Amino acid sequence: MTTEGPRLKLVSTATQAVHEGARASPLAAKLNPPMPTAFEIVRAEVGEKIFNAGSARLVLLRAPAGFGKTTVMLQVRHRFEEAGLPTAWLTLDRADNDVGRFLTVLAAALEPLVPGLARARAAPAGNLEELAFSVIDHVAAHPAPFALFLDDFEALQNPVALGMVNELIDQLPRGAQLIVGSRGAPELSLGRLRARGRLLEVEPAQLRFSVGEAEGFLRERRRLVLETEDIVRLHRSTEGWAAALWLASVSLEHRDDPGQFIAGFTGSNAAVVDYLVEDVLARQTEDVRGFLLRSSVLTVLNASLCNLVCRREDSAAMLRSLEQAHLFLIPLQPEGSGYRYHGMFAEFLRALLLRQYPDEVPGLHRSAARWFLGEGRPVPAIEHALAAGEVSTALPLLNEHAQALLDQGRMRLLSRWLDPLLECGLLDEHPMLQVVHAWAVCFARGPLAAAPLLERLEQRADPSEEVKAHRLAMKPLLMVLTDRTDEATELASALLGALPTHVSFVRGFLEIILANLAMIAGHYHEALRYADAARSHQPEHRSSFNFTLSEAAEAAVDLTQGRLRKALARLRLAVNAGTHDGGRTTNGNAMAGVLFAEALFEADQLEQAERLLAVYIPLIRHVGIPDQLILAHVVMARIVQDQGDADHALQLLAELEHLGHRDGLPRVVAGARLERVRMLVTEGRLGRARAEIDHCGDKALWARVSRSSLRANEVETLALTHARWAVQAGHAAEVVAELRAELDVAERAQRERRALTLRLVLAQAQYKLGERNRAMRLLAKAVCFGAAEGYVRAFLVEGPLLLVMLQDLRSGPTDLLDADGGAPIAFLDRLLRAPVAPLPQPTVAGAVLPPASAIDALTKKELQVLRLVAEGFSNDQIGERMFVAETTIRTHLRNINVKLDTRNRMEAVQVARRAGWLA
Structure with a gap:
């Protein structure tokens, strides 16, 4: 239990030093763990399991709210620190789905553990990729183990941020761990980690209190006088759910007949919560109940904000009183200068507020919006204004800040705010906000989602040249992104000539579209001319979004014409654009980033290509741009196949094919199938390859592709795939x-x-x-x-x-x-x-026969690796036993496959066994 009771300071010396100057900032609230309660009991069994899971890179505590995840994490952290292992803490929240913010807080959490990250955090705002790779590089190069605790992980939903966590897990130094608390299964590579023995999962069944733990909690910690049968009955009705036991203990403090109360204590978890919270709330004074209900609209509580929202002057004293009464108030900082409610309690309070005082809710949000405005914090001000239904307050703020937020890449936030306003017709008189909304949806959810918004814009009269220019430029963009390049070329050329000269951002963007269309048509000199023009038409404050895309367009021409070295140099510049520009757009960099990954792969720089794709693939899956989808998945499939993970490669291609079907993109479907054929041909599985070729797309599709220079099909076409097969067959x-x-x-x-x-x-x-x-x-x-x-x-x-x-x-x-x-x-x-x-080579009884000299060709270490594989050890585990890096084990396995003429580790074991080399 971590949400009530007196707090005891539990912060490492290293973490303390970093936070000394940061406690007044919102960041400190996230880096300081909750204080342990006076009533918690030691969770010895589950804590011992985590403490001894040294081979796990990820420890995942997954359970609903109130199962004691945070308590266990705090106890494990304390034990790590006593053992001399450096630790850090980060509590996540919904705002961390902004990639820039997430990177900043992640770097801040790691800073006391990993030297050099202070300089990385000091890099200019907006340089997301540089910061991301700096964090990963510093972690990977760190020589000592550590433990990073990430609490409330369910708040993190952004696929790019989750991809970065995946990459962080992969690059952890030996002995380092992430300990994650989450209400649900996070979108991380759990299957891969589980298969490699690198995941420890702590599930609700392991977090439930045993009867003995429940007895210790109720009798020793809560000082309740209860019969043993009452404790057993309460344990059975709560199923060992920590939050329910806590709530029951609060109610039992005032019961003359605890046995009668416990006898009637039944129902599902949700019913138990409702019953107990209502019972607890009913015992509070009217003043306390009113404060709890009205302040529940706030995600962060401080005295000044609560005074304004709740219309009182004593909020500081009230907050201290609530903390002392253990009423689900969690200090955000050790000094108690800021709080939040326990999530389960806050949800209950907000629901009750809506039932009891629905007319007050808008006014509460209105007051909160006014307070945040006074603090110069427009984002929460807009959030509360919209919750209050104060469109007259929110719209001017949106008009003032929406384009800046768009430049910052706050696509999901803008979509969430503007979606309901558009549906209600509240944007009808704000055409520029409609334009921002359409851009945001296009880059957050893809062109298919943005298309209806563009149609809606086309149905209205244009009040300004700027709005018209944005609207017109989006149409060919959506065509390009949905593979309708023939239609887009004629339209974009006509639009460029009609654009007013002062709309520089839109003009530059349209020139980038034309550069890509010219390249697709094979008019490379024209493409370079448009890319140059786009760079020359940057607005006064140069848009790194347009700059990135113009550099990427020129690099694509370089790649097509074979200038790999020049393309690499240009793409490095493109993905790092914005070093001095805080208005970077992550989506633009994703487009350049996929091209950069392709170029790096061609140059055999596989590790950096893989790291780029780990960041960008989750994003482009949602946006659905054909060439980026195909290139990213095919290149990543080739990388993991090179690592000996053929199953993962096939999974990536299956995902690519699914995305093509989902978005109605036949070229994407065909791209996945072409790569499967290439894999089958190189493996000598020609019958299956022939059958797959027949499903690679219709003649009309490939006739269109053959007339174009499409990036993903510059090399890989149906004709070339058939030729590869024919040569080998x-x-x-x-x-x-x-x-x-x-x-x-x-x-x-x-x-x-x-x-x-x-x-x-x-x-x-x-x-x-x-x-x-x-x-x-x-x-x-x-x-x-x-x-x-x-x-x-x-x-x-x-x-x-x-x-x-x-x-x-x-x-x-x-x-x-x-x-x-x-x-x-x-x-x-x-x-x-x-x-x-x-x-x-020919096979006997289904197994490849090795050459007679093959065993002599294997080195002693390769034989040792093969024997350990046969015993069922993962690459990581073999590396630990042989005291070498996992990459070295991968190299040994590749060499073994070459020498034994096998395709994967299990086939190599089968061959070795048939040859009698393994005992």
């Missing part, structure tokens, strides 16, 4: 002519990235047909190009046959590679060092 002669024609078209159109892969597939076809010299010339040209621009993965994703050809090229004369001071030869050697599975 023995039908190379059927596709050689088509591949040569496609290569000629790509070269003439300066689509060098596409030409690179076409060369590789054509070279494989010629090699299969016995035309070795032609194949080697093509392959050498591809190697020289790859060496010049740093393309690595274009070679490695083609599978084992290309590896054989690369070895053949390297073992022969080097005349074809003697260029640029030997760079192509060095690049070729790098490719040959990369672990790529060889071609499958």
Whole structure:
């Protein structure tokens, strides 16, 4: 129990030092844990389980409100500190769904544990990616274990913030843990952590009080005189629910016949709460009841705010009295200068307030709005004004601050505020707010959700050129985002000429749309011209949103034309745009971020690409932009497949296919299926690959794609996928002519990235047909190009046959590679060092037969890894036993698969067992 009673200070020395100067700020309320109550009992069994879960990176306490999660966390934290383990605490709330705020409070919580984060927090506002990666980098590099406690985790719903927590868990140093308290199962990678033995789950059944714990609580802590059978009966009726036991104890303090009260104490948890809270509330004075009910509209309580809302002068004394009476008041800071109600109690109070005094509710919110306005805090002021129905107060504030909030990326907040106002017709006279609402919905929920809002805007007369410009610019944007690029091009070109010159933001945005459309059409010089124009039309306070997208558009052209090094430089600038600009837009950076991840993957910088995608994939799943969806999921699938996790790769592709069906995007569905075919072909599973090709989309879709330079299908098309299959299936002669024609078209159109892969597939076809010299010339040209621009993965994703050809090229004369001071030869050697599975060999009884010399090829450490895998240990557990990093174990497993000609760890074990290598 943590919500009532005298508070005892329980803050680590390190945390104390950081918070000395911060206690007057709202941040301190989140970093200081609740004070333990005088009545809590030691939860020895569950505490011991958590204390000894050293191999778990995540400890999840999941239970409804009132099950004692916070109490257990506080006790475990105290025990950690006694053992010398540094700890930190962060209480989350709904406002933390703003990504910038979440990163700031997370960095503040970690600051006393991880040196260097103070400088990261001091970075200019709005540079979200820099702060995110700085936090992760500092944590990953930290040499010592620690424990970070995250309470009220159910408040965190933003997929980007949850993705960052996932990444934080993955990068924790050895021995470090996150201890999370949540009412529900959070959207974290629980399945993956569970499979790897890195998750400890503490569920309601483990948090329920035993009969002995209930007896200790009621008799020893609450000093109640109760018969044993009454305690057993109360325990049975509450099912060991801590909050119900506490509430019963409060009521029992004033009962002359506790047995009679306990005998009638039955019902579901909700009924128990209602019954007990009403019983407790009924025993308070009218003055106390009135204060509790009226102040329940506030999420944070302080004397000044309560005085104004409750129309009294003694709120400070009342708050202290309520705390002393253990009436569900939780101090936010050790000094008691701010409070909040226990969530369950606050919900009950608000419901009761609406039943008993419905006419007072608007006035209470109105007073709160006035107080926050006086404090210069427009966001809670707007929140309370809207709750009060004070549209006349809220609308001027929205008109003043909505565009700034849009620039800050507060999309969900704006959507929640403006959705009901639009439905009620209250935005009819505020067209600019309708425009802001449409933008917010587009970037928060995607183009399909924004389309009806745009239609509504089109039905009204435009009162200003600015509103008209915004409205007109959104239409081609929605077309592009829903894969209707042919329609968008003509419309966007006409609009640009008609735009007034002073609407610089909209003009720049429209030029970015045209840059992307020109690139899709293959007009690369025109695309670069539009991107340059967009940068030159930045408003006075340069919009990093437009800047990011213009840089991304130019980088996309660089990637298409094969300039990987230049694209990487430009995309680094794009995703870090806004260092001196607090108005960054996370969605814009997500669009650039996916391109950056693709470029990093091509350059074989897999770790950084994976980290980017871990942040951006949750966001783009909700927005639903075809090229970003396909690229992000395909690249991430290739990364995890390279790590030996084929199941995870297939899951990502299944999710991509589902998103395509959900949003009616056939190209997205086909993109998932094309990548599955590539995986099957490289694994030699040609029958299944052939069947999958038949489900990869209709002819009309691919005819349209073939006329365009779409980012996600710049390389991966149905024709290329079929050609890969045909080469490996023995039908190379059927596709050689088509591949040569496609290569000629790509070269003439300066689509060098596409030409690179076409060369590789054509070279494989010629090699299969016995035309070795032609194949080697093509392959050498591809190697020289790859060496010049740093393309690595274009070679490695083609599978084992290309590896054989690369070895053949390297073992022969080097005349074809003697260029640029030997760079192509060095690049070729790098490719040959990369672990790529060889071609499958014949099987016996369903298992691949290893070469006779395979066991001799395995090193002692690889054999040790294989034996530990056979015993059922996860990669992390094997790393701990062998005293090496998990990444080293992954490398060993990749080498084992190459040497044994297997596709995954379990198949390698099967092969080793059949060969008699494992006892």
